[in-house]
Each structure stands twice: as structure tokens, then as C-alpha cells.
Amino acid sequence: MKEFVELANWFGWQSPHVPLVVDSLPTPTFKVKEQPRVSFSTNNYLAIATSPRTKTAAIRGIEAYGVGNSDSRLLGGNLALYGELEQKLARANGKSHAILFATGYLTNLGALSTLPRAPQIARAFGFTPSREYTYAYFSDEYNHISIREGMSLSGARRYSYRHLDLDHLEKLLRQSTATSKIIVTDGVFSQDGDIAPIPDLLRLAERWDAMVYVDDAHGAGVLGASGGGILEHFQAASDRLIYMATLSKAYGSIGGYVAATGLITEILRMSSAAYGFTATLPPDQAMIISTAIDVVRDEPERRQRLWANQRYFVKRMADLNYKLVATQTPIVPIWLGDDAKADKLARAIRAEGIHVDAVRFPAVPLNSARLRIQMNAGHSVADIDHLIDVLRRHQHLAEPAGRTVAGFVPASRRSAVHAPPAEPGSGTLLAID
Ligand SMILES: Cc1ncc(COP(=O)(O)O)c(C=O)c1O
Helix, strand or coil, X not given: CHHHHHXXXXXXXXXXXXXXXXXXXXXXXXXXXXXXXXXXCCCCCCCHHHCHHHHHHHHHHHHHHCCCCCCCCCCCCCCHHHHHHHHHHHHHCCCCEEEEECCHHHHHHHHHHHCCCHHHHHHHCCCCCCCXXXXXXXXXCCCCHXXXXXXXXXXXXXXXXXXXXXXXXXXXXXXXXXXXXXXEEECECCCCCCECCHHHHHHHHHXXXXXXXXXXXXXXXXXXXXXXXXXXXXXXXXXXXXXXXXXXXXCCCCCEEEEECHHHHHHHHHHCHHHHCCCCCCHHHHHHHHHHHHHHHXXXXXXXXXXXXXXXXXXXXCCCCCEECCCCCCECCEEEECHHHHHHHHHHHHCCCEECEEECCCXXXXXXXXXXXXXCCCCCHHHHHHHHHHHHHCHHHHCCCCCCECCCCCHHHHHHHCCCCCCCCCCCCCCCC
């Protein structure tokens, strides 16, 4: 018991941090204690969570099936609509198969912990492989925590490569003696807003006979001409690609999935406890997701507004004295470095009716705090002008920021600009002039 008291005291449980209690959810406008606010830190990029079509789908789903699914799909919970949704998700990503999980977090945990362990699980039931396979993961140091936890549970050898540093990745691939290599990357990095170079990763995968697992949580519905995500953005297709996305962000619902060849999805279906030994998505959510896919396709104006807002914000920020981490996606973080500075600036902005999240360690490496600005289809020009005006007035809180705007770092320059991390996962994050 003593160890828990000590630990809880260290975490400050006697004066716990209470997250903001909201009266409504950001669309991106919302209310706190009846006061209107605008969020510049929400994942509801296309405001689909409150679209009339997804709300109607939810009501139809509840009326048809009730409010939840108490069973696993391996037992009594396997409604036809789940399989139909999986086919739709697979088709939307140019893949033959897909497998649904209850959340995005569980998808990474389930898929990444299982792939290297599936032979062990099969052995327990009498499988004898034709040879001994050994597995290794090669993971960008800034990958989401659900990726890192999934890989760690797998028991496979793990290598962390410096953020977007393909030379470092290739060096690790060359050194590895594993028979099965899996490169793992966020598509859009959730705290940095930059994009993984999927074609370059695929070229390395070809050269070193590896698979590429891409988490497209922040690209699905947002990137690509029709919102198809990072694979559409790069026009990338390969059997080596294992595509993963969440359904809680641009799609406004909950859940996650892996789209891949039938070999991969069937191995997961048979051996991942995170798929088989848990209740599945409520049926109304599956119906909402199916409708959300249609909304993304049929209502391109949502995505057009999102990108017009992103471009307008980035353009206006060029007049201010802030450092931006990246400007390629709707996630445009403002670099502060120091936690206290980030908190102070976030509080000053919130006092003016705008919600922004200050992101600090352990969500990002130590001393790399930032305000995670996320642009949204529902922002008006007046909302963005207001944010710019507030940022201008509070600029002194970010000093010394330096008027530096990060841009896309071409693959050839990446190894040169990233200093070696002091310890795994704490790489230096650099902004480029
Ligand atoms: C890159 C990434 N992967 C996975 C997840 C988990 O997704 P979900 O919140 O849908 O469980 C998140 C959520 O923040 C994320 O940013």
C-alpha cells in the first residue's frame, strides 16, 4: 500500500488536476458554464459528429438494435452490418479486407501486440511453422502511445528511429537479423502535424523485405482528394502496407480498424484478444461510421473549408512572432518549449473565449511543450481573425520565439537536422527556417 501512497502523492492526488468541464462538445463552438467558446484543439475536424445525417443514422441504429452490443463478434454479437462496414472501410482504402476494433487505441494495442505473438498462440493449438521466425518493430520515436504500448506488449525486438530520419531507419533495418520486420509510423504525427513519407518508407520496406504499418488517425477523412487519408494523399498502394485508422476523429464516432490483405486481417481475427475477447462497437456507431464515410465522400465542401481555413491561418501567422512546428496539415502546433510558458499562454487565450490545448511531457518529449492548434471546417474567418488578434496581443508570453516557421523537411535533409536523442523517445524537435 505504501508504494501507492508515495506515488499518488507524487502525482499530486490531494489537489488533482480537474480537466475543464464543458456543457457541450466542440463543433468547433461549444459552451462552458453557459459561456460560448470556440475550440482550436478538437479532432472533430469536419464537424461530422453533429451532422444531420450521422445523427439520423444513430437514431435508426438505436431504434433497430438498442443502445449497445453486449457480446463479442466471435460469439453472439456478429450482426451483418459489422462485416458490411469492414468491406466498405477496406474498399475506401484500396484494400481487400478490414477488421474493426472498439476504439483506435485498442486497434493499435490489439494489432501490434498480436502480429509477432500469433505464431506462439497458434503453436499452443498445435501449429508447427516450417522455420523459426523472429520479429522486430522499427518505430518512429514520435509515434502515438498506443503504438508504443502495443509493440511493447508483443515481446518483439523494438528499434526506435529518430523522427522522420530515414537514414537512421535504414541503418537499423540493415543491422537487424529478424526474419519479419515491421516499420511503424503515424501518418500525420498527432502532436507535430507533419506527415510520414509513405513512398520512401515503402521503398525501404521493399529493399529490406519489411511491412509498413501506418496509423492514419489524423489523416483519415482529412488528407487526399476525396478524404481517403494518407494513402490517397501519396497515391500509395502495396501489399506491404497495413493501414490503421481511428473513427473517432474526422468520422466523429468511435472505433478503429486495420485494412490490409486478408492474410493479416484473418490472423488478427483469430488471435487478437482485443478483437475477440471484448464487446464490439454498439450497432448504432457502426451505422454512424458507414454514414460518415458517405458524408466525407458526398460533402467535399467540409474538407474544402477545413483546408481553406488551414491555409488562411498559416498565412496570417506569418505576420506574428511565433515558431510553428509544421504547416502541412490541420494540426499546426505553436512551439513554446517550456511547460510553464505553454500553460500561461494557453490560459491567456482561453480567457478570451478560445480553447487551445497546451501539450507537454509525457505527450511530447521533455522541454518541447506546444499549443496544439487544430484547424476545423467549422471555423469562420472571424474566429481565425480573433485567434490571430489574441495571439498578437499575447506574443510576449512566447518570447523568445524567433520568427521561424517550420516547413516540410525533404527526406534528404532529415538526417542532417535531427540531433541524436538523449534517450529513446526524447529526440530534439527542430523547426526549420
Ligand atoms: C495517432 C493516434 N493513434 C491512435 C489514437 C487513438 O485513437 P482513439 O482516440 O480513437 O482511440 C490517437 C488518439 O488520439 C492518435 O492520435
